[in-house]
Amino acid sequence: MTDAVTLTIPRGRPYxxxxxxxxxxxxxxxxxxxxxxEDLQLALESVLSNDAYAASDEVTIELEIRxxxxxxxxxxxxxxxxxxxxxxxxxxxGLRRLLDAVVSNVExxxxxxxxxxRLEKRLVAGSGAK
Amino acid sequence: xxxxxxxxxxxKRGEVTVPHEKADRELLRRYHADGDLEARxxxxxxxxxxxxxxxxxxxxxxxxxxxLVQVGCIGLIKAIDRFDIDRGVELTTYATPNIIGEIKRxxxxxxxxxxxxxxxxxxxxxxxxxxxxxxVQLERSPTIAELAKASGAExxxxxxxxxxxxxxxxxxxxxxxxxxxxxxLDPLESLxxxxxxxEVSEDRAVLAPGWRVLDDRERxxxxxxxxxxxxxxxxxxxxGISQMHVSRLIRRALEKIRDEIALDGARTGxxx
Numbered sequence: 001m002t003d004a005v006t007l008t009i010p011r012g013r014p015y016x017x018x019x020x021x022x023x024x025x026x027x028x029x030x031x032x033x034x035x036x037x038e039d040l041q042l043a044l045e046s047v048l049s050n051d052a053y054a055a056s057d058e059v060t061i062e063l064e065i066r067x068x069x070x071x072x073x074x075x076x077x078x079x080x081x082x083x084x085x086x087x088x089x090x091x092x093x094g095l096r097r098l099l100d101a102v103v104s105n106v107e108x109x110x111x112x113x114x115x116x117x118r119l120e121k122r123l124v125a126g127s128g129a130k
Numbered sequence: 131x132x133x134x135x136x137x138x139x140x141x142k143r144g145e146v147t148v149p150h151e152k153a154d155r156e157l158l159r160r161y162h163a164d165g166d167l168e169a170r171x172x173x174x175x176x177x178x179x180x181x182x183x184x185x186x187x188x189x190x191x192x193x194x195x196x197x198l199v200q201v202g203c204i205g206l207i208k209a210i211d212r213f214d215i216d217r218g219v220e221l222t223t224y225a226t227p228n229i230i231g232e233i234k235r236x237x238x239x240x241x242x243x244x245x246x247x248x249x250x251x252x253x254x255x256x257x258x259x260x261x262x263x264x265x266v267q268l269e270r271s272p273t274i275a276e277l278a279k280a281s282g283a284e285x286x287x288x289x290x291x292x293x294x295x296x297x298x299x300x301x302x303x304x305x306x307x308x309x310x311x312x313x314x315l316d317p318l319e320s321l322x323x324x325x326x327x328x329e330v331s332e333d334r335a336v337l338a339p340g341w342r343v344l345d346d347r348e349r350x351x352x353x354x355x356x357x358x359x360x361x362x363x364x365x366x367x368x369x370g371i372s373q374m375h376v377s378r379l380i381r382r383a384l385e386k387i388r389d390e391i392a393l394d395g396a397r398t399g400x401x402x
Binding site for chain 1: 187261270271272273274275277285286289290292293341352355356357359361362363373377380381384385387388392
C-alpha cells in the first residue's frame with residue numbers, strides 16, 4: 001500500500017511547528033511509536049531549520065509510506081550546501097551524524113525544479129530502532 | 131585573520147547586507163575617541179536592517195515585530211557603546227549576540243511561556259510520566275494512541291500537548307549554563323570571547339563553536355544519542371531524567387549548535 005501526504009510551507013521557523021504537527025498526525029494514523037515520531041521530526045527539523053539549505057521561499061515536504069518504510073522528501077533544497085554537509089562531519093554533530101542516528105537512509109535527488117533530499121526511515125518492530 | 135576575512139567577503143557573491151567594515155571602524159573611532167554622537171546615530175541606522183532581520187526570527191511568538199525591533203535596538207546600542215575597537219572583531223560579530231540576547235531576555239522577562247493553555251501544559255506533564263511508565267510496561271516506546279488511551283485525552287490533544295513541550299526550547303539560550311569555563315556568562319555573551327579559538331581547522335570551525343556553548347549535561351546527552359547510538363529512553367534511564375526532558379534537551383542543544391554555527395558563519399562571512 002502506498003499512502004502520501006504533501007505539504008508546502010513558506011520557509012521559516014513559524015511553519016516548522018505545522019510540519020511537526022502533520023508528522024505527528026501521520027504517526028498517529030500509522031501507529032508509530034513516540035520515539036519514531038521524535039526521530040522523524042528531528043530529521044525534518046535538521047533539514048528545514050538550516051537556512052543554508054534553502055533554495056526557495058517555499059519548501060515542500062512529501063511524506064510517503066511504503067510497506068514498513070516512511071519516506072520523507074524535502075525540496076527544493078540547496079543540494080551543494082546540503083551535500084557537502086552530508087559528506088563532512090567526523091568530529092562533531094553535523095547533519096550526517098544527526099541523520100544517521102534518526103533515519104535509515106539519506107539521499108539527494110534531482111527533480112524538475114531543483115534538488116530534493118529524501119529521508120527514509122524503516123519501521124522496525126519495537127521502539128527506537130532505525 | 132582580518133585580511134582573510136576581507137578577502138572572503140570580497141569573494142562572496144550576491145547579497146552582502148552588512149555595512150562596510152572600514153566605514154564602520156571609522157564611525158566607531160569617531161564615536162569612541164571623539165565622542166561624535168552623529169557617528170553613533172549613523173551606526174545605529176546602518177545596523178537597523180540586522181536588528182530587523184533578527185527580530186523577525188522571533189516575531190511569530192505573538193510579539194509585534196516593531197516591539198521586538200525596539201528591544202533589539204537596545205542590544206545594538208549597547209553593543210556599539212561597549213565595542214572595543216582594538217579587539218579586532220567586526221561590529222556585526224559583536225552586535226548579533228547582543229541583539230539576540232536582548233530579545234531573548236525580553237521574552238524571558240515577560241514569561242511568554244504562560245501563553246500555552248494550561249490544560250495542555252498539564253497534559254504535557256502527565257504525558258511525560260506516562261511515556262516513562264508505558265515504556266517500562268510495554269518494553270517499547272508507546273504509540274500516540276496508547277498515550278491517548280492512558281491519559282484519557284483525545285489523540286490530537288496528545289499531539290498538541292507533546293508540541294507544547296517543544297515550545298520553550300529556543301528561549302533557553304539565555305539561561306545560565308550549568309558548567310564549564312564560562313559559568314558566569316550568558317552563553318550568548320560568551321560567544322564573542324570564544325571566537326579566536328576556532329580557526330585551527332575547518333572541522334573545528336564548523337563543529338567546535340556549537341559544542342562549546344553546551345553545558346556538560348547537554349554534551350553528555352548528545353554524545354550518548356549521536357555517538358553511542360542510545361535511544362531517548364535509554365538515555366533517560368542513564369541520566370535519570372524523563373524521556374521527554376531528554377527530547378527537549380537534545381532539541382535545545384542542537385538549536386544552540388545551529389545558532390552558534392550560524393553566528394560563526396556571520397562572523398567569518400565565508401560560509402557561502
